[in-house]
Amino acid sequence: MVDNIMNHKSIRKYKTENVPEHILQQIIEAGIRASTTGNMQTYSIIISSDKKIKEKLWEAHFKQNMVLQAPLILTFCADFNRFVKWCNLRKANPGYDNFLSFFTGAIDALLVAQNVAIAAESNGLGICYLGTTTYNAKLIIETLKIPKRVVPVTTLVLGYPDENPGLTDRLPFESIIHKDVYHDYSSETIDSFYKEKEELDFTKELIEINKKETLAQIFTDIRYTKNDNEMFSEKFLEVIKKQGFMNNE
Amino acid sequence: MVDNIMNHKSIRKYKTENVPEHILQQIIEAGIRASTTGNMQTYSIIISSDKKIKEKLWEAHFKQNMVLQAPLILTFCADFNRFVKWCNLRKANPGYDNFLSFFTGAIDALLVAQNVAIAAESNGLGICYLGTTTYNAKLIIETLKIPKRVVPVTTLVLGYPDENPGLTDRLPFESIIHKDVYHDYSSETIDSFYKEKEELDFTKELIEINKKETLAQIFTDIRYTKNDNEMFSEKFLEVIKKQGFMNNE
Numbered sequence: 001m002v003d004n005i006m007n008h009k010s011i012r013k014y015k016t017e018n019v020p021e022h023i024l025q026q027i028i029e030a031g032i033r034a035s036t037t038g039n040m041q042t043y044s045i046i047i048s049s050d051k052k053i054k055e056k057l058w059e060a061h062f063k064q065n066m067v068l069q070a071p072l073i074l075t076f077c078a079d080f081n082r083f084v085k086w087c088n089l090r091k092a093n094p095g096y097d098n099f100l101s102f103f104t105g106a107i108d109a110l111l112v113a114q115n116v117a118i119a120a121e122s123n124g125l126g127i128c129y130l131g132t133t134t135y136n137a138k139l140i141i142e143t144l145k146i147p148k149r150v151v152p153v154t155t156l157v158l159g160y161p162d163e164n165p166g167l168t169d170r171l172p173f174e175s176i177i178h179k180d181v182y183h184d185y186s187s188e189t190i191d192s193f194y195k196e197k198e199e200l201d202f203t204k205e206l207i208e209i210n211k212k213e214t215l216a217q218i219f220t221d222i223r224y225t226k227n228d229n230e231m232f233s234e235k236f237l238e239v240i241k242k243q244g245f246m247n248n249e
Numbered sequence: 250m251v252d253n254i255m256n257h258k259s260i261r262k263y264k265t266e267n268v269p270e271h272i273l274q275q276i277i278e279a280g281i282r283a284s285t286t287g288n289m290q291t292y293s294i295i296i297s298s299d300k301k302i303k304e305k306l307w308e309a310h311f312k313q314n315m316v317l318q319a320p321l322i323l324t325f326c327a328d329f330n331r332f333v334k335w336c337n338l339r340k341a342n343p344g345y346d347n348f349l350s351f352f353t354g355a356i357d358a359l360l361v362a363q364n365v366a367i368a369a370e371s372n373g374l375g376i377c378y379l380g381t382t383t384y385n386a387k388l389i390i391e392t393l394k395i396p397k398r399v400v401p402v403t404t405l406v407l408g409y410p411d412e413n414p415g416l417t418d419r420l421p422f423e424s425i426i427h428k429d430v431y432h433d434y435s436s437e438t439i440d441s442f443y444k445e446k447e448e449l450d451f452t453k454e455l456i457e458i459n460k461k462e463t464l465a466q467i468f469t470d471i472r473y474t475k476n477d478n479e480m481f482s483e484k485f486l487e488v489i490k491k492q493g494f495m496n497n498e
Contacts, residue, residue, distance in 0.1 A: 002275065002276075002279050002368050002371055002372075003365065005282055005283075005364055005368060005424055006278070006282055007281060007282075008283070008284070009286055015498055019498070025422070026251065027251075028422065028426060029422065030251050030255060032419050032420075032422065033255055033256075033257050033377045033426065034254075034257070034363065035257070035259055035366070035376075035377075035415075037378075037380045038380070038420070038468065038472055038473060039417055039419075040468065040473075041341065041419065041420050041425060043425065044425055044427060044431065045425060045426055045427070046427040046428075046429070046430065047426060047427070047429070048429050048430070049334075049429065050394065050429045053256045053429050053430065057449055066468075072403070077431075079425075081433070081434070082424065082425075082434055082439070082442075085434050085436075085439050085467055086439050086443055086465055086467070087465045089439055089440070089465075090462075090463035090464070090465035090466065091462055091463055091465075092397070092463060092465035092466040092468065092469040092470070093469050093470075094469055094472070094475075095469065095476070095477075095478050096475055096478065098475075098478050098479050098482040099482040099485065100383065100384075100478050100479075100481045100482040100485055101381055101463020101478055103355075103485065104383075106352075107359060107380075107402070107403060108357070110359040110360060110363070111362070111366075111378075112340065113360070113365045113366065113479075114283065114359070114363035115254055115282070115363065116433065117360075118254065118364075118367060119254060119393075121252050122251055123251075127284075128284075129360075131286045131287070131353065131356075131372045133259055133318050134352055134353075135348065135349075137344075143430075144430045144431050145430040145431050146302020146431045146432050147431060149467065150431065152446055154356060158285045161377045168273045168288055169288070170281050170288075171281075171290050172276065173274070173277065173281065174288060175331065176281065176291075176292065176293055176294060177277060177294055177296060177333075178293060178294070178295040178393075179295075179296060180296070180297050180298065180299045180302050181295065181297070181302065181392075181393045181394040182293065182295055182393050182394050182396060182399065182404060183328075184330070184334040184396050185330070185331055185334050187334075187338055188333070190334050190338055191334050193329070193331075194311055194335055196362060203418050204481070208349065212272070212307045213339075213340055213413045214339035214340055214341060214452075215339070216335055216336045216338075216339035216340075216341035217339065217340065217341040219287065219332075219336070220336055220341040220342050220344065221339065221341070223287055223290075224344070224345075225344055225347075226286060226342070226343075227344070229344050229345065229350055230344065230347050230349075230496065233348040233349040233496075234292070235351075236348065236352065236446075237348055245336060246271070247482075
């Protein structure tokens with residue numbers, strides 16, 4: 001079990017082979033067993049295999065080829081639409097048009113997604129999370145006909161792997177753990193925690209190819225820039241509002 | 250593996266027995282293998298076992314007894330503090346004082362939390378998520394000395410179970426799945442999807458004890474009310490801002 005988790009690798013090349021229906025069902029059932037706030041299950045999973053839909057999702061996800069290659073794209077949404085409709089049919093007055101409810105649905109959806117990821121990998125499938133879901137939530141909402149009170153929060157690409165990458169490096173155990181209370185980092189601890197990552201051959205190549213001085217600059221200047229983050233922050237907050245989670249109903 | 254996931258139950262009564270250090274280490278290592286945006290690992294885990302700290306956390310978590318009973322309380326945080334400190338030491342100009350970065354860190358932290366939950370259960374431990382983390386984030390931040398650029402997003406209670414509850418009911422598979430695109434619910438589908446839940450003896454008792462007409466009213470009038478949700482929304486947005494994720498630095 002834990003072996004399975006320990007061997008997780010994001011897969012970015014997929015075979016065209018379909019995922020059998022009974023395996024997909026088993027994986028989703030595993031997802032549904034995840035903890036959920038008050039057992040409200042305030043999430044939905046949209047499973048897209050249609051070629052035209054996948055082409056539009058491919059554009060939303062920055063044209064990453066795996067979105068076209070893999071047979072299934074799973075979009076995980078914070079969903080209060082189902083619950084609110086139920087309340088309205090049961091003489092109950094729902095108060096879920098607010099940020100806390102959005103975040104509650106997002107937590108629900110993300111725990112389900114991780115169960116799905118683990119169950120998929122234990123069935124020999126490969127997965128990759130798409131962070132682009134929040135960047136282009138508006139386009140995804142249009143493509144997948146997502147109604148009010150529903151916001152996509154993450155996406156899993158799912159299929160049989162056509163590559164076998166090595167494990168990705170991680171920061172040392174001690175760098176992400178705090179005992180009893182948070183112990184802030186000194187310059188010395190930061191240096192020691194990032195040393196291994198910075199000394200990888202892979203890192204050195206990356207710095208050279210990108211003509212940068214440090215690995216951190218690759219993140220701040222190329223991969224996750226201030227301008228992009230600010231633009232996507234505004235867009236995502238706008239989506240959360242438009243979908244009815246900022247008391248604007 | 251999937252069997253393990255399928256048998257998940259939230260545990261609310263714990264033995265006082267400690268969790269051996271090597272098991273805790275194994276569980277956290279499993280957490281760290283979870284996917285993380287750009288391999289930035291923008292999360293931290295605060296592991297609290299000190300009696301005084303736990304007493305304060307118990308207050309923050311609405312005085313739920315399991316917080317005192319269980320040997321370990323794990324607070325999962327979206328954390329850009331470590332990453333930003335690293336950028337600043339490496340001539341890189343970080344742009345992570347925005348909502349997208351907070352949400353990215355939250356996704357990271359929640360995927361780690363679910364890995365930890367599954368690894369814990371596969372080692373015979375019990376877990377329970379505490380949704381109260383976002384409600385009382387401010388008090389948790391003070392208690393755990395959490396610095397700027399860090400926001401607690403969920404908490405796991407961890408220890409050896411002192412109860413063996415049955416599986417919790419879930420909505421039918423078809424109610425949370427949408428094929429290709431979102432298919433909105435009709436009153437008829439809502440009725441059929443909630444029928445089983447509404448007909449449980451447990452539900453009928455709950456309605457009687459609470460003197461309500463419907464199960465939905467227990468959610469809207471008692472458990473997750475509009476007033477509470479709006480108050481906690483404001484408080485949580487204020488925390489996100491105060492911790493430096495709304496371009497206010």
